[in-house]
Amino acid sequence: xxxxxxxxxxxxxxxxxxxxxxxxxxxxxxxxxxxxxxxxxxxxxxxxxxxxxxxxxxxxxxxxxxxxxxxxxxxxxxxxxxxxxxxxxxxxxxxxxxxxxxxxxxxxxxxxxxxxxxxxxxxxxxxxxxxxxxxxxxxxxxxxxxxxxxxxxxxxxxxxxxxxxxxxxxxxxxxxxxxxxxxxxxxxxxxxxxxxxxxxxxxxxxxxxxxxxxxxxxxxxxxxxxxxxxxxxxxxxxxxxxxxxxxxxxxxxxxxxxxxxxxxxxxxxxxxxxxxxxxxxxxxxxxxxxxxxxxxxxxxxxxxxxxxxxxxxxxxxxxxxxxxxxxxxxxxxxxxxxxxxxxxxxxxxxxxxxxxxxxxxxxxxxxxxxxxxxxxxxxxxxxxxxxxxxxxxxxxxxxxxxxxxxxxxxxxxxxxxxxxxxxxxxxxxxxxxxxxxxxxxxxxxxxxxxxxxxxxxxxxxxxx
Amino acid sequence: xxxxxxxxxxxxxxxxxxxxxxxxxxxxxxxxxxxxxxxxxxxxxxxxxxxxxxxxxxxxxxxxxxxxxxxxxxxxxxxxxxxxxxxxxxxxxxxxxxxxxxxxxxxxxxxxxxxxxxxxxxxxxxxxxxxxxxxxxxxxxxxxxxxxxxxxxxxxxxxxxxxxxxxxxxxxxxxxxxxxxxxxxxxxxxxxxxxxxxxxxxxxxxxxxxxxxxxxxxxxxxxxxxx
Amino acid sequence: xxxxxxxxxxxxxxxxxxxxxxxxxxxxxxxxxxxxxxxxxxxxxxxxxxxxxxxxxxxxxxxxxxxxxxxxxxxxxxxxxxxxxxxxxxxxxxxxxxxxxxxxxxxxxxxxxxxxxxxxxxxxxxxxxxxxxxxxxxxxxxxxxxxxxxxxxxxxxxxxxxxxxxxxxxxxxxxxxxxxxxxxxxxxxxxxxxxxxxxxxxxxxxxxxxxxxxxxxxxxxxxxxxxxxxxxxxxxxx
Numbered sequence: 001x002x003x004x005x006x007x008x009x010x011x012x013x014x015x016x017x018x019x020x021x022x023x024x025x026x027x028x029x030x031x032x033x034x035x036x037x038x039x040x041x042x043x044x045x046x047x048x049x050x051x052x053x054x055x056x057x058x059x060x061x062x063x064x065x066x067x068x069x070x071x072x073x074x075x076x077x078x079x080x081x082x083x084x085x086x087x088x089x090x091x092x093x094x095x096x097x098x099x100x101x102x103x104x105x106x107x108x109x110x111x112x113x114x115x116x117x118x119x120x121x122x123x124x125x126x127x128x129x130x131x132x133x134x135x136x137x138x139x140x141x142x143x144x145x146x147x148x149x150x151x152x153x154x155x156x157x158x159x160x161x162x163x164x165x166x167x168x169x170x171x172x173x174x175x176x177x178x179x180x181x182x183x184x185x186x187x188x189x190x191x192x193x194x195x196x197x198x199x200x201x202x203x204x205x206x207x208x209x210x211x212x213x214x215x216x217x218x219x220x221x222x223x224x225x226x227x228x229x230x231x232x233x234x235x236x237x238x239x240x241x242x243x244x245x246x247x248x249x250x251x252x253x254x255x256x257x258x259x260x261x262x263x264x265x266x267x268x269x270x271x272x273x274x275x276x277x278x279x280x281x282x283x284x285x286x287x288x289x290x291x292x293x294x295x296x297x298x299x300x301x302x303x304x305x306x307x308x309x310x311x312x313x314x315x316x317x318x319x320x321x322x323x324x325x326x327x328x329x330x331x332x333x334x335x336x337x338x339x340x341x342x343x344x345x346x347x348x349x350x351x352x353x354x355x356x357x358x359x360x361x362x363x364x365x366x367x368x369x370x371x372x373x374x375x376x377x378x379x380x381x382x383x384x385x386x387x388x389x390x391x392x393x394x395x396x397x398x399x400x401x402x403x404x405x406x407x408x409x410x411x412x413x414x415x416x417x418x419x420x421x422x423x424x425x426x427x428x429x430x431x432x433x434x435x436x437x438x439x440x441x442x443x444x445x446x447x448x449x450x451x452x453x454x455x456x457x458x459x460x461x462x463x464x
Numbered sequence: 465x466x467x468x469x470x471x472x473x474x475x476x477x478x479x480x481x482x483x484x485x486x487x488x489x490x491x492x493x494x495x496x497x498x499x500x501x502x503x504x505x506x507x508x509x510x511x512x513x514x515x516x517x518x519x520x521x522x523x524x525x526x527x528x529x530x531x532x533x534x535x536x537x538x539x540x541x542x543x544x545x546x547x548x549x550x551x552x553x554x555x556x557x558x559x560x561x562x563x564x565x566x567x568x569x570x571x572x573x574x575x576x577x578x579x580x581x582x583x584x585x586x587x588x589x590x591x592x593x594x595x596x597x598x599x600x601x602x603x604x605x606x607x608x609x610x611x612x613x614x615x616x617x618x619x620x621x622x623x624x625x626x627x628x629x630x631x632x633x634x635x636x637x638x639x640x641x642x643x644x645x646x647x648x649x650x651x652x653x654x655x656x657x658x659x660x661x662x663x664x665x666x667x668x669x670x671x672x673x674x675x676x677x678x679x680x681x682x683x684x685x686x687x688x689x690x691x
Numbered sequence: 692x693x694x695x696x697x698x699x700x701x702x703x704x705x706x707x708x709x710x711x712x713x714x715x716x717x718x719x720x721x722x723x724x725x726x727x728x729x730x731x732x733x734x735x736x737x738x739x740x741x742x743x744x745x746x747x748x749x750x751x752x753x754x755x756x757x758x759x760x761x762x763x764x765x766x767x768x769x770x771x772x773x774x775x776x777x778x779x780x781x782x783x784x785x786x787x788x789x790x791x792x793x794x795x796x797x798x799x800x801x802x803x804x805x806x807x808x809x810x811x812x813x814x815x816x817x818x819x820x821x822x823x824x825x826x827x828x829x830x831x832x833x834x835x836x837x838x839x840x841x842x843x844x845x846x847x848x849x850x851x852x853x854x855x856x857x858x859x860x861x862x863x864x865x866x867x868x869x870x871x872x873x874x875x876x877x878x879x880x881x882x883x884x885x886x887x888x889x890x891x892x893x894x895x896x897x898x899x900x901x902x903x904x905x906x907x908x909x910x911x912x913x914x915x916x917x918x919x920x921x922x923x924x925x926x927x928x929x
Contacts, residue, residue, distance in 0.1 A: 068486035070471040089470035142668035185669040227664040227679030234614040252640035271601035275659035285610040287574040306477030327861040331878040367865025369828035390741030412745030421731040427700035437870035441877040442908030452710035
């Protein structure tokens with residue numbers, strides 16, 4: 001199953017996470033840092049004036065694009081092809097990897113460099129290419145660290161190795177690539193630069209994701225702070241960019257709005273350090289840039305959301321802002337979710353994209369505090385979509401514990417008849433079957449001697 | 465999957481026929497069009513400088529007359545040489561002809577093939593003109609063309625951009641309008657449009673910010689006030 | 692001014708004293724308080740757990756019960772917020788949607804009603820304590836009431852309000868989440884409590900019975916000395 005990461009069931013992962021004090025401390029610090037940076041660049045940036053207006057503009061672009069998705073995908077593919085690029089439409093993960101493997105084979109390519117891409121994680125591309133005997137190297141610093149650690153899965157959308165500390169990274173480098181310097185991030189980074197520079201210079205193919213494709217020009221836009229996407233698309237002779245079918249905008253003007261929102265929301269910058277817009281057909285006589293350009297447009301479950309109450313989740317621009325404010329993620333970290341997508345967006349997206357039953361627990365892993373919805377730069381009502389998942393799981397699939405169903409049926413019957421509801425002692429008494437899970441960790445208050453209801457009636461009877 | 469079948473599936477998911485046209489909503493009055501749009505050139509310069517500092521880029525405000533000296537000294541600070549510069553006639557016009565003649569300075573030449581990239585890889589400094597600059601984000605915009613290689617801005621250890629102040633615009637919005645007017649309505653967009661806002665950096669290790677991950681370790685933007 | 696009280700399940704059975712304080716404060720400010728007996732539960736526990744059919748069964752009598760009210764006031768931001776969401780619970784039922792809209796338009800959380808409708812911020816309360824205020828998520832994010840409780844507390848004589856860090860983080864109650872995901876829920880409470888402790892507050896004040904029951908239950912289990920009060924209890928302090 002692509003998307004899924006190794007490990008036990010959700011409850012066991014949570015148990016493990018809650019006992020990992022180091023990870024929890026790291027995640028808390030990361031959240032506080034990233035949340036603070038985002039706020040400084042959005043609500044608190046006085047020049048930026050009206051954050052709400054920006055969000056609405058972002059949502060409008062995304063909504064318009066998805067509502068006309070077939071039109072813009074056609075326009076995008078025609079423009080890519082008109083410039084000499086190749087476009088492949090992949091309905092499934094298997095189709096996508098099969099096409100890419102075939103391109104790699106046709107080029108007789110062995111050395112592949114990648115810049116960070118979630119959709120290639122979704123389709124398990126690295127494993128497929130490695131099985132074909134290719135060397136696949138991730139070049140985003142965080143991703144590179146994880147790859148060295150026997151392909152550990154990412155734990156955060158934009159800060160994939162956030163759960164590791166510098167001492168652990170130093171040790172990993174020493175073990176895997178003979179690193180001898182200190183654990184200072186500067187020295188680890190300098191070493192990474194040296195190692196990866198060589199890899200860049202000799203790679204046959206560069207594989208990237210796609211932050212936003214621009215339909216009107218057939219352009220793939222990539223945002224990084226490290227510049228790895230730039231090198232990955234300048235040095236190798238072949239570029240393969242893989243995009244989720246929803247990751248496009250109609251025009252460069254729309255690109256402006258979304259690049260502004262993504263940079264500010266993901267890392268608290270007005271613009272990512274490197275925003276690179278790539279269109280096939282390098283200029284005649286140029287020495288760098290790819291000679292061959294492939295764009296792979298991937299569905300892999302996305303169309304299941306179209307026309308449903310989950311359609312808005314396709315508006316997501318993968319900024320991770322919801323993850324950085326999620327109090328559940330804060331305490332259990334990314335790996336507990338068991339999916340390559342974590343936090344609120346992961347809990348909404350994973351059950352749609354992945355068919356695994358394991359993902360059906362995720363929508364319940366939320367207190368529905370709404371922090372995610374408030375943080376989303378394109379206005380996806382994430383907490384409402386979590387409730388919608390719960391409803392589908394309970395009502396459409398009938399998957400709920402029997403005692404809960406019984407309790408809820410009792411609640412419905414009582415709540416429909418006010419006299420019965422009052423006699424039964426209201427929701428609090430109806431919830432009694434759940435009391436044990438409550439008192440395992442908390443005291444439960446003793447109900448008062450008289451209910452408010454009774455007090456009010458008596459008071460009124462006494463002439464007030 | 466064949467394109468038309470893929471798109472038909474999308475249309476069916478959306479509960480309608482395949483769409484052959486779409487009317488873009490009117491974005492007039494949206495915030496991206498207003499932000500910094502009415503700032504004076506002076507204010508834009510200040511905004512640019514402030515934002516560059518935030519992004520760890522050195523900014524040097526200079527004039528045509530002093531540019532050669534500033535470029536010399538900045539290149540010296542960045543290790544002297546080798547230096548690779550873009551192939552651009554503006555160097556002469558900005559009095560930098562002498563700089564190009566200096567020992568260790570090479571002008572980008574695509575005809576050198578792979579050798580050019582190797583030269584850039586060994587270079588201490590890469591120099592190019594900005595085609596546009598964005599005040600809001602402290603950004604230099606460069607359009608790919610022969611003589612202005614993609615890797616010229618990324619491979620050398622340090623990067624210096626020369627920005628004629630007339631090229632400084634408020635933000636990304638003006639750049640996309642420029643691209644609209646000068647490329648899309650004419651011969652199409654350059655194969656690579658780069659927006660560069662400082663040295664290569666990462667916070668992937670314990671969220672501590674470090675510079676020089678893959679691209680330039682240091683970056684200097686020379687803002688030529690009277691150009 | 693006539694005000695109908697929506698007491699909410701928790702206040703009715705667990706915290707009737709909070710209800711009494713609400714009534715006394717409203718009456719002192721000149722309101723005539725009534726209690727429509729037809730009210731049940733807002734339906735949130737069922738709705739948020741995925742049982743929409745059961746939730747709607749609760750929403751209908753609620754809508755009927757308050758049909759003739761001028762104002763509906765609830766001592767819970769979360770329950771009041773749910774009433775504001777009712778319209779979405781009736782897709783394809785325009786009659787019920789219209790009724791839901793009418794109810795939402797006149798429904799207020801207690802402190803929101805005091806500040807926005809009655810236009811009072813100083814109600815002459817006295818309460819001596821060093822206190823932290825817990826901002827409930829549904830009240831701030833779904834109902835959009837952020838300032839009202841703080842404005843009221845600022846004017847309470849003898850009350851020293853201290854800020855707590857990460858105030859915006861959820862306390863971990865979340866209705867059935869508190870029992871279904873008890874371990875995560877508790878971890879969230881523990882962090883919240885640690886921030887209250889760090890602020891050296893001796894009282895934690897909130898506007899939502901659910902959050903308060905959860906936090907108080909955990910504080911007592913941990914043997915902490917912090918008291919927990921509903922804001923109505925503080926505002927009725929004299």
